[in-house]
Amino acid sequence: MGGYVFTADIASEAEIKVSSPEVDLPSPAPTTVLDVAAASAAEATTGPARSSWLSALGGRMAITAAAALCAIVGLAAAAPLLRSNLIFKRSPPVVAVMAMADASGDPLGAVMATEIAGRLTDGLARINTISVIAPRSTAPQPEQAASLAAPPDFDIRGELQRSGPSWTLRARLIQTTSGKVEAVAAVSVDADERDPLLQQTRLAAGVGDVLARRLNELIETGTSSADGGVTAGGARAAIEQATASINSVTQERFSMAQTMLQNALADQPDNVDAAVALAALQMRGIQMVWYSPDAAAAAEAQAAANLERALRAKPNSIAVLETYCRFLSATNHFVESLVICARTLSLDPWDGLALYLVGLGQLNLGRFEDALATFQQADRYDTPAVSRWTWLLGVGWAHMMMDRAEEALPWLQRSIAITAASGRPYMLLAAAYQRAGQIDEARAAIQKGLKLRPGTTALNVAPPMKNTSPVYREAAARIVQLMVDAGLPAQ
Structure with a gap:
């Protein structure tokens, strides 16, 4: 016999009142993303459509699904001739989340491990290309496995540890048939953090992001990275070198990296990795006005x-x-970027970069409260940590757009403590100081911004306004005037 088991946590009314739903919910932001994307598409008459591909996306995805079905049938017939790891036993692959082992030695460890496993399961269950089995304490015994309709393709096994001031979660993605470890993820959080729900959310998100990306690679290629995929050695080397320098490349090295990738793409016109890497590099060049x-x-x-x-x-x-989402955002196609970012989040709900870009789109479309909630969700997940300054900046920016300088200041200060980026964050900080009446601090911040971004004036300090809403433009003009009051040259 088979069936379903529905489980739910039960709490009294008093317990519900003191809970923290903004942190406790697995991830409300993607729902907002889909809602806003749909609403924005309905209002897209305010700006030109990105291209004809968007309207045909649903049809193409249906065709792709049909083609994939045919391919699965063909591969099944040829399975004896193929390596076993080129095809999953079924589609979509099944992932079993095992109960997290508690090796912390802390009285709270067992509760933490259980909650983290639940949050990880909830997030993975929202990925529409896999099926997820809820946590089990141990691997099924042979007689139990035989009773299952279909054993899982992957197990996720984790261990929670407490080391000094930190909780550390380590997790592995394991192929059940071969025992091969496909991915290892480890993340730590401050054990002194007073909000245990936030600790659990960040631990689950940290490993979930890594595992979701690896699962996506396996599903897309049908093979592990150790096999080399379809990218030849020369093209792979060019991609790795160019990708490593995209965020730190200087203008002098930019042309060389672009040429390297263009040559790789010319040698392999169908190489998707080379095409994506080249587009990301060109986007960087456009943003830096190179x-x-x-x-x-x-x-x-x-x-x-x-x-x-x-x-x-x-x-x-x-x-x-993710790269297309960034491109559409960088070129001010905000409605379209919301659609693509929402699709990205349906494959990795913990993708902090996609969440930041969703918030940016909402901000430019005048939906300031939605943007604030999205940036705050990215901060709760905190993945990847290298992008942390972006959502901190986003929260401060959203507060400033709503004329809340006091709330904006700590977020902007934390963002700049990580990186001042191109200097614009200092100028936004100056506007916040000016609005809060801290005149000396405002003037000092403007001078730091001008040192990093010489030649900036009120005419060029704001990002391009193409496709932005009137509400956004009105709030942005108010902020620019605050910068001028703090010492930014008018022209």
Whole structure:
């Protein structure tokens, strides 16, 4: 016999009142993303559509699904001739989350481990390309496995430890048939943090992000990274070198990296990884104004074409979707970016970069409260940590757009403590100080911003306004005036 088991936590009314739903909920932000994307699409007459591919996306995905079914049938017939790890036993693959082992030696450890396993399960269950089995204490015995309709393709096993001032969660993604470890994730949080719900959320999100991405790679390629995939050695080396320098590349090295990737793509025109890496590099060049106006337009067109082609080839790839999401946001196609970012989050609900870009789209479309909630959700997940400054900046920016300088200040200060980026965060901080009446601090912040971004004036300090809402433009003008009051040159 088979069936379903529904489980629910039961709490008294008094307990419910003192809970912290904003942290306790597994992830409310993606629901907001989908709702806002739908609403924005209905209002898209305020700006031009990105391209014809968006309207045909549903049809293409249906065709892709049909083609995938045919491919599965063909591969099944040829299975004896193929390596066993090139095809899953079923589609979608089944992932079993094992109960987290408590090796902390802390009285709270067992409760923490159980809660983390539940949060990890909840997040993985929202990924629409896998099926998830709720936590079990141990692997099934042979007689138990025989009674299951279909054994899982993967197990996720984790261990919670307490070391000094930190909780550390280690998790492994294991192929059940071969025992091969496909991914290892480890994340630590401050044990002195007074909010245990936040600790549990960040531990689950930290490992969940790594495991979701690895599962996505396995599903998209059908093989592990050790096999090399479909990217030849020369192209792979070019991609690795260029990708490693995208965020830190100087203008002098930019042309060399672009040439390297263009050559790799010329050698392998169907190489999706090379196309995505080139588009990401070109997007960096556009943002840093390293192109002439004509060259920037050509680079944007080439990046869009490469990303659309990559999306057709891999419509469920996190790497492709995330890069396209960034591209659409960087080129001010905010409605379209919400749609693509929502798709990214349906494959990795803990993707902090996608959440930040969703918040950015909401901000530019004048939905300040939605943006604030999304940035705060990214902060609760805190994945990846390297992008932490972005959602801290986003929370401060959203507060400033709603004229809440006092609330904005600590978030902006924390963001700048990580990185001052191009100097704009200092100028936003100056506006917050000016609005809060801290005049000396405002002038000092403007001078630091101008040192990092010389030549900035009231005419060029704001990002491009194309496709932004009137509500956004009104709030942005108020902030720019505060910067001028703090010492930013008017022109």
